[in-house]
Amino acid sequence: MTEQGEQISELVARLMRDVPDFPQPGVLFKDFTPLLGDGAALRQVVDDVARRRQGTVDVVVGMEARGFIFGAAVAYALGVGFVPVRKAGKLPAGTIRADYTLEYATASLEVHRDAILPGQRVLVMDDVLATGGTAEATCRLVESCDAEVVAIEIVVEIDALRGRDRLAGRDVHTLLHV
Numbered sequence: 001m002t003e004q005g006e007q008i009s010e011l012v013a014r015l016m017r018d019v020p021d022f023p024q025p026g027v028l029f030k031d032f033t034p035l036l037g038d039g040a041a042l043r044q045v046v047d048d049v050a051r052r053r054q055g056t057v058d059v060v061v062g063m064e065a066r067g068f069i070f071g072a073a074v075a076y077a078l079g080v081g082f083v084p085v086r087k088a089g090k091l092p093a094g095t096i097r098a099d100y101t102l103e104y105a106t107a108s109l110e111v112h113r114d115a116i117l118p119g120q121r122v123l124v125m126d127d128v129l130a131t132g133g134t135a136e137a138t139c140r141l142v143e144s145c146d147a148e149v150v151a152i153e154i155v156v157e158i159d160a161l162r163g164r165d166r167l168a169g170r171d172v173h174t175l176l177h178v
Contacts, residue, residue, distance in 0.1 A: 017031045129152075129167075
């Protein structure tokens with residue numbers, strides 16, 4: 001890891017807190033609100049991702065809900081569009097759907113049918129990579145639009161849950177491993 005990468009990793013670690021038993025008993029929730037509340041730190045995280053992806057993507061996709069925050073900020077920094085991927089039933093127009101499993105439940109994600117164009121180069125952005133279900137389902141949604149997932153950017157990866165295994169063969173970059 002580069003010195004700059006180590007600094008970003010330390011910054012994220014310092015401004016993240018663990019919340020036990022949320023959203024249900026046995027789950028350790030990675031809370032990013034302290035990072036989001038620190039403007040200088042948020043800028044450093046967004047700038048780090050933008051430097052790495054400048055000129056390589058046409059659109060950024062972020063998953064509900066914290067992926068919206070990081071993804072929209074990165075899209076703005078890159079000067080490209082942002083596409084939200086939402087939980088089932090939350091988008092108002094025609095959608096494409098993908099089902100997936102989490103460490104504590106099963107769920108579905110949707111994207112508007114016309115939000116990602118064929119041939120677009122897509123950056124998938126999320127806050128936490130746990131079991132990999134959300135990221136994998138999002139990649140399937142992107143590819144069902146005949147677009148290319150160029151990379152996946154994650155703020156924190158929970159290594160013990162092995163979510164990266166579900167993303168084998170993909171360019172996955174994580175700012176902090178825990």
